[in-house]
Each structure stands twice: as C-alpha cells, then as structure tokens.
C-alpha cells in the first residue's frame with residue numbers, strides 16, 4: 001500500500017534497516033530495528049503482504065511463521081546473550097503485520113513490561129555487524 005510505512009520500506013522508499021534485511025522468504029522479511037529504538041538485537045519480522053494481524057493470514061502465511069520464528073530465536077540466542085526473546089505484536093503505529101523481537105539478557109535488571117518500557121538504544125555499527133551474523137545463522 002502506497003501510504004504504509006512497512007510497504008514503503010520493503011520497496012526501498014524508506015531508509016534501509018541497519019545492516020539491511022537479514023532474512024527474506026515468500027512471506028516474511030526480518031531486519032534489525034533502527035538503533036535508536038531498542039537494545040542490540042531488537043528485530044522486526046514483517047509480513048511481505050499488507051494485512052493487519054493473525055486473523056487475516058493465509059494458511060501458508062500462518063503455517064510458515066513458526067518456522068521463521070524458530071530460526072530467529074535460534075540466531076538471536078547464538079549471537080546475543082539472550083536468555084529470553086520477548087515478542088511484542090501491537091500494530092498500533094503501522095497497520096501492517098509485524099512483531100518486535102527483543103533479546104532479554106541475564107544482566108538486564110528489569111524484566112517483562114518494565115524492561116520493554118525502558119528507553120533503550122544501541123549503536124548503528126553494532127546493529128549492522130550483528131545483522132551480518134544473524135543473516136549467516138538464519139541461512
């Protein structure tokens with residue numbers, strides 16, 4: 001859709017994510033979030049097709065999502081010291097299916113919603129370097 005931020009991003013009209021897209025298949029695209037939006041390793045999984053949420057997924061989309069998530073969790077645990085991967089799916093900002101995947105590390109003092117509510121960020125060059133490693137791990 002012309003006015004959708006995520007569709008525009010997929011079409012190269014918006015800024016490319018740090019380290020560019022990490023993973024792409026028939027239905028899904030995965031990238032690191034902009035460095036100012038979260039801790040190192042914060043990823044977005046985005047549907048290729050423009051739709052709002054699980055209720056609007058095709059059978060193929062819903063069947064393949066778990067497999068991609070498995071790869072993402074594996075890659076994040078391999079390349080960050082994530083103890084948990086938080087998954088947040090809101091679609092309040094952009095009405096195009098996407099989830100935030102946020103690594104939670106043992107050293108993080110806050111947990112749960114308090115952790116997610118922190119004003120956290122990382123460095124662009126670190127996000128780009130990590131994207132490279134995650135791309136390799138998701139192959």
Ligand SMILES: [Zn+2]
Pocket residue numbers: 001004005006007008049050051095096
């Ligand atoms: Zn869209």
